[in-house]
Amino acid sequence: MATKIGIREVAKAAGVSVTTVSHALNDATSSRVNPQTQQHVRAVAKDLGYAPNRLASGLRNQRSQILGLVSDEITTTPFAGAMIRGAQDAAYERGYVLMVVNSGRDPELENREIRTLQQHQVDGIVYARMYHQGVSLPAELGTLPTVLLDAATADRSISSVVPDEVAAAETAVEALIKAGHTRIGMLSNIDNIPATHGRLQGYRNALDRHGLQFNPELVTAGVPDTTAGREIALELLQRPERPTGLFCFSDRVAMGAYQAAAALGLRIPEDVSIVGVDNLELIAAALWPGLTTVALPHYEMGRWAVTRLLDDIEGPATAAVQEMFSCPLIERGSVGPPPD
Amino acid sequence: MATKIGIREVAKAAGVSVTTVSHALNDATSSRVNPQTQQHVRAVAKDLGYAPNRLASGLRNQRSQILGLVSDEITTTPFAGAMIRGAQDAAYERGYVLMVVNSGRDPELENREIRTLQQHQVDGIVYARMYHQGVSLPAELGTLPTVLLDAATADRSISSVVPDEVAAAETAVEALIKAGHTRIGMLSNIDNIPATHGRLQGYRNALDRHGLQFNPELVTAGVPDTTAGREIALELLQRPERPTGLFCFSDRVAMGAYQAAAALGLRIPEDVSIVGVDNLELIAAALWPGLTTVALPHYEMGRWAVTRLLDDIEGPATAAVQEMFSCPLIERGSVGPPPD
DNA sequence: TGACAGTTGCAAAACGTTTTGGATACTGTG
DNA sequence: CACAGTATCCAAAACGTTTTGCAACTGTCA
Numbered sequence: 001m002a003t004k005i006g007i008r009e010v011a012k013a014a015g016v017s018v019t020t021v022s023h024a025l026n027d028a029t030s031s032r033v034n035p036q037t038q039q040h041v042r043a044v045a046k047d048l049g050y051a052p053n054r055l056a057s058g059l060r061n062q063r064s065q066i067l068g069l070v071s072d073e074i075t076t077t078p079f080a081g082a083m084i085r086g087a088q089d090a091a092y093e094r095g096y097v098l099m100v101v102n103s104g105r106d107p108e109l110e111n112r113e114i115r116t117l118q119q120h121q122v123d124g125i126v127y128a129r130m131y132h133q134g135v136s137l138p139a140e141l142g143t144l145p146t147v148l149l150d151a152a153t154a155d156r157s158i159s160s161v162v163p164d165e166v167a168a169a170e171t172a173v174e175a176l177i178k179a180g181h182t183r184i185g186m187l188s189n190i191d192n193i194p195a196t197h198g199r200l201q202g203y204r205n206a207l208d209r210h211g212l213q214f215n216p217e218l219v220t221a222g223v224p225d226t227t228a229g230r231e232i233a234l235e236l237l238q239r240p241e242r243p244t245g246l247f248c249f250s251d252r253v254a255m256g257a258y259q260a261a262a263a264l265g266l267r268i269p270e271d272v273s274i275v276g277v278d279n280l281e282l283i284a285a286a287l288w289p290g291l292t293t294v295a296l297p298h299y300e301m302g303r304w305a306v307t308r309l310l311d312d313i314e315g316p317a318t319a320a321v322q323e324m325f326s327c328p329l330i331e332r333g334s335v336g337p338p339p340d
Numbered sequence: 341m342a343t344k345i346g347i348r349e350v351a352k353a354a355g356v357s358v359t360t361v362s363h364a365l366n367d368a369t370s371s372r373v374n375p376q377t378q379q380h381v382r383a384v385a386k387d388l389g390y391a392p393n394r395l396a397s398g399l400r401n402q403r404s405q406i407l408g409l410v411s412d413e414i415t416t417t418p419f420a421g422a423m424i425r426g427a428q429d430a431a432y433e434r435g436y437v438l439m440v441v442n443s444g445r446d447p448e449l450e451n452r453e454i455r456t457l458q459q460h461q462v463d464g465i466v467y468a469r470m471y472h473q474g475v476s477l478p479a480e481l482g483t484l485p486t487v488l489l490d491a492a493t494a495d496r497s498i499s500s501v502v503p504d505e506v507a508a509a510e511t512a513v514e515a516l517i518k519a520g521h522t523r524i525g526m527l528s529n530i531d532n533i534p535a536t537h538g539r540l541q542g543y544r545n546a547l548d549r550h551g552l553q554f555n556p557e558l559v560t561a562g563v564p565d566t567t568a569g570r571e572i573a574l575e576l577l578q579r580p581e582r583p584t585g586l587f588c589f590s591d592r593v594a595m596g597a598y599q600a601a602a603a604l605g606l607r608i609p610e611d612v613s614i615v616g617v618d619n620l621e622l623i624a625a626a627l628w629p630g631l632t633t634v635a636l637p638h639y640e641m642g643r644w645a646v647t648r649l650l651d652d653i654e655g656p657a658t659a660a661v662q663e664m665f666s667c668p669l670i671e672r673g674s675v676g677p678p679p680d
Numbered sequence: 681t682g683a684c685a686g687t688t689g690c691a692a693a694a695c696g697t698t699t700t701g702g703a704t705a706c707t708g709t710g
Numbered sequence: 711c712a713c714a715g716t717a718t719c720c721a722a723a724a725c726g727t728t729t730t731g732c733a734a735c736t737g738t739c740a
Contacts, residue, residue: 006725006726006727007726007727007728008726016689016690017689017690017691018690018691018726018727018728019689019690019691019692019728019729020688020689020690022727022728022729023689023728023729026728032687032688032689033688033689034687034688034689037688037689051455051458051459052459052726052727053399053459053461053725053726053727054459054460054461054727055395055398055399055404055460055461055725055726055727056399056695056725056726056727056728057726057727057728058395058695058727059393059395059396059399059694059695059696059697059725059726059727060694060695060726060727060728060729061695061727061728062695064395066439066460075421075424075425076421076422076425077421078418078421078622080420080421081415081416081417081418081420081421082416084415084440085415085416085442088440088441088442092441092453092456097439097441097456097457097460098439098440098441099406099437099438099439099440100424100428100438100439100440101428101432101437101438102425102428113432115391116432116437117437118391119391119392119393119394120394120395120406120437121393121394121395225625225626226625226626226628227625227626227628230628252622252626255626256626259628262602280622282418282592282620282622282623283622283623283626285565285566285567286565286566286567286592286595286596286623287566288566288567288570288599346695346696346697347696347697347698348696356719356720357719357720357721358696358697358698358720358721359698359699359719359720359721359722360718360719360720362697362698362699363698363699363719366698372717372718372719373717373718373719374717374718374719377718377719392696392697393695393696393697394697395695395696395697396695396696396697396698396725397696397697397698398697398725399695399696399697399724399725399726399727400696400697400698400699400724400725401697401698401725402725681740682739682740683738683739683740684737684738684739684740685736685737685738685739686735686736686737686738687734687735687736687737688733688734688735688736689732689733689734689735690731690732690733690734691730691731691732691733692729692730692731692732693728693729693730693731694727694728694729694730695726695727695728696725697724697725698723698724698725699722699723699724700721700722700723700724701720701721701722701723702719702720702721702722703718703719703720703721704717704718704719704720705716705717705718705719706715706716706717706718707714707715707716707717708713708714708715708716709712709713709714709715710711710712710713710714
């Protein structure tokens with residue numbers, strides 16, 4: 001730990017110039033250095049525990065090997081972890097590292113944070129939002145390569161990735177249909193976001209596809225949390241023609257449905273089957289019986305976002321692409337045949 | 341967006357040297373520049389939208405203004421978000437930015453990641469672990485300033501912050517005692533971690549302090565998840581002398597206790613009162629009635645960790661300190677007077 | 681033997697800052 | 711009028727890399 005060892009120390013120790021060291025370590029193919037010297041230099045470098053200073057090389061190369069990840073409230077949700085891990089893993093594999101920054105809902109703060117990232121010369125930015133339609137990007141981003149995570153721009157001008165909400169709902173509802181249910185209710189969301197419309201659409205698609213009639217009487221909506229879920233489920237389950245299957249907007253809502261069923265003395269899945277959306281371990285695996293649900297692929301989306309970003313940065317320019325990820329069904333114990 | 345504007349562009353535009361620009365922008369106090377010129381330079385810089393290149397200044401100053409945050413599986417838990425946000429907020433306020441990296445359980449990967457952070461010349465590292473005792477730091481860290489988040493070293497050689505498990509349990513159990521309970525059971529954890537011992541200790545302390553006898557018959561332990569929680573709760577609630585209050589190792593375990601109570605036809609809190617630990621919104625607020633629990637202050641611990649780290653980095657050397665954070669009681673609806 | 685091509689190595693410039701050690705002009709003093 | 715002292719500014723070096731252009735050497739061929 002005497003002196004910080006840099007490229008000159010290696011050069012001195014190996015008896016060559018810094019130029020040669022640099023060539024030996026980086027340009028594997030370059031014929032500017034004798035294979036023997038190269039090998040020697042590498043050995044010496046390893047011996048000394050040489051680690052290049054990335055500030056210096058970033059400065060010289062105009063490439064920091066840093067990616068910015070800016071996000072809004074999404075970091076307060078249980079999904080944040082998976083998304084960020086996906087992004088990180090992908091970045092790591094390609095020699096990049098992530099600078100994570102979150103702004104809550106404050107656009108002023110967000111702009112300052114973006115400027116900070118730019119001062120650190122990030123090579124690109126992953127812009128993660130709670131999925132709303134028509135996100136508009138802050139002007140600060142300028143020409144910096146960017147991709148949207150869990151959101152999309154109205155004009156489709158930059159690449160983005162979101163879950164396929166429609167297909168997710170179809171999968172969920174079809175799980176009920178395949179179990180034999182024909183009177184399937186939905187506990188929907190009142191928020192005007194893509195997930196609401198997409199999942200409702202998927203619900204209708206699945207009914208249609210299997211020759212079941214859509215019945216507005218079987219759909220209610222509320223705030224997508226457990227308390228509201230319990231209330232609207234209570235109401236729905238007390239309608240004269242009680243549904244035997246319930247498609248819930250989210251796992252949290254489904255938890256409310258469990259509570260409602262318990263309050264009414266209905267057993268799951270014998271009396272009523274339930275499926276959710278999200279696959280929140282904390283809830284889906286904890287409920288009793290376990291909740292059958294479709295998983296939102298946050299890890300995979302995080303991965304995709306930085307992979308795409310790095311392709312943009314390192315490769316030739318290509319057209320923006322809007323990606324949709326499908327959501328697999330996770331079967332636990334909340335779906336069974338309908339009572340007769 | 342013609343040419344990237346650097347300090348020279350500002351200098352040229354302001355009709356002064358780069359030296360003067362640098363002085364004008366940084367050294368507010370230095371008398372090396374005439375107040376008028378300083379003001380002028382600043383105006384010009386703002387006009388041009390000048391933003392210093394932190395790679396360059398980092399290189400020159402041997403200070404990157406970057407902090408590394410390395411973590412293990414903790415990023416897969418629901419707590420990660422809050423911890424990281426706390427750390428980030430504190431960093432941001434002092435002009436630093438966070439590089440987040442997670443290694444799962446792979447020490448090999450972790451070492452490589454730490455080396456990467458060092459290549460980026462991070463000024464210090466927050467090392468976040470699931471709270472185990474006697475964490476040992478990877479040798480790679482060398483002399484880099486480090487603070488431990490949610491863990492502590494055996495030798496107390498570096499600063500660390502953990503929740504005060506004992507006090508947390510005392511708070512929780514006292515909530516039951518104050519409501520009038522005298523037969524209080526505990527659903528404990530079988531893992532050999534500080535949380536297990538600390539919370540058990542706190543449970544005993546609280547009983548002692550209020551003249552209640554500790555009764556081993558009222559304590560069972562299991563894996564700290566909902567399924568196991570249900571089972572051990574079922575067992576405990578069927579003992580001849582049924583406890584009227586239950587102190588649960590965690591909110592997930594408490595959720596299992598809710599299920600057990602429901603299975604036995606016991607109402608909460610009329611027949612049995614329950615308190616947990618963690619304050620996981622997803623569970624505690626969703627249960628019905630809401631779960632009274634003590635909150636683990638992850639956000640605050642994250643904040644403390646980087647604040648302390650920055651003090652170490654920027655200030656004079658001080659002795660390592662082991663910090664314990666207290667855990668406030670969050671009252672919802674699961675505690676009431678015991679049945680008579 | 682001399683010209684030439686190919687190989688291998690190096691010195692030096694550049695990336696965008698910060699800071700040191702002057703230089704210059706101005707102020708007042710003896 | 712010379713002089714020290716002060717205020718203001720600047721040129722140049724440095725941080726640790728990468729890369730360009732050039733030099734030295736080797737061997738080949740006429």
